[in-house]
């Protein structure tokens with residue numbers, strides 16, 4: 001496995017449990033990539049019917065089981081999501097969206113305007129209504145990755161941190177034989193590309209194209225507060241932002257409390273390469289949107305903001321599974337803003353492929369060679 005983010009950790013966990021001998025190599029620490037900058041929402045509510053939603057529904061079940069196995073340290077909270085609509089046209093659109101999701105297996109319960117405050121007492125007045133999504137949940141991403149890797153190591157996996165993969169070795173038939181790192185050679189009949197936003201670079205080391213691009217996001221962290229936000233709460237406009245392929249800035253706040261007290265307000269989306277510059281404009285927009293949802297937040301201090309780079313593929317779907325162009329190369333990257341949520345399903349499906357079991361899931365939409373010019 002190349003990558004000790006949450007996706008590589010989940011792949012290592014399931015592959016080790018399936019009886020494989022696994023080494024996880026990362027040039028940095030555990031969760032030092034995008035995982036350490038993610039928010040930990042495990043959402044079905046923001047996904048339209050299709051392959052990503054199917055993956056999210058599988059992951060939802062797996063996260064529930066993993067929470068029991070890994071213990072309270074991963075801060076799993078099955079708190080549910082609440083999507084609110086500011087006016088009647090937005091509520092109508094949300095209703096149509098939720099009906100499609102329900103047909104695909106999502107639990108979505110309409111909440112009339114006058115009942116919204118029973119779920120969230122501090123919500124702004126005057127909203128048109130909303131939908132409650134009981135399946136939405138949350139974990140602490142870095143802790144989740146660390147504990148998946150702890151469990152994998154207890155089952156025999158090797159963790160090699162501070163080691164950079166510099167080449168993918170192949171045999172005479174083009175098949176994978178292992179990797180070369182800055183510390184030496186590592187022989188393996190299969191290599192899993194869990195390099196997140198750098199998954200395109202890793203693919204290039206194996207001689208194939210995979211157009212993973214960074215999509216920047218900022219998150220605001222408030223001072224610790226009593227539990228004033230109970231669910232994941234966001235405005236219906238967020239769904240359109242997530243689905244947009246535009247490089248331009250999009251913000252629509254997702255607000256959530258954490259066990260430690262701070263409220264997280266995320267997240268923006270823009271494609272500006274790996275630019276780490278703090279954008280006051282983005283932070284201001286997120287803060288204003290959060291305060292519109294929860295007026296009580298207007299007087300709360302923001303302690304810090306952080307940013308990360310989501311691994312974006314042009315059709316918003318990750319690359320998961322064996323690469324038909326290079327025998328032995330498997331991809332598990334490009335999960336954009338949903339990699340924490342989708343990690344367990346990805347890991348399980350990769351482990352089934354590695355062990356020659358039928359995946360029990362259609363992986364065709366996730367093929368790495370689906371992009372123009374990649375065949």
Ligand SMILES: Cc1cc2nc3c(=O)[nH]c(=O)nc-3n(C[C@H](O)[C@H](O)[C@H](O)COP(=O)(O)OP(=O)(O)OC[C@H]3O[C@@H](n4cnc5c(N)ncnc54)[C@H](O)[C@@H]3O)c2cc1C
Nearest residue numbers: 005007033034035038039041165196217308338339340341
């Ligand atoms: C602001 C923000 C908020 C987000 N919120 C959420 C959310 O609420 N819910 C959700 O599900 N997702 C969220 N995401 C997305 C989520 O964080 C990512 O999809 C996920 O973390 C990707 O995990 P990963 O393991 O694929 O990648 P990473 O965590 O980036 O791991 C890849 C690893 O590969 C290593 N690597 C790369 N190249 C090499 C090499 N050549 N040799 C060795 N190691 C290498 C890197 O060091 C890195 O550690 C958010 C992202 C951002 C930026």
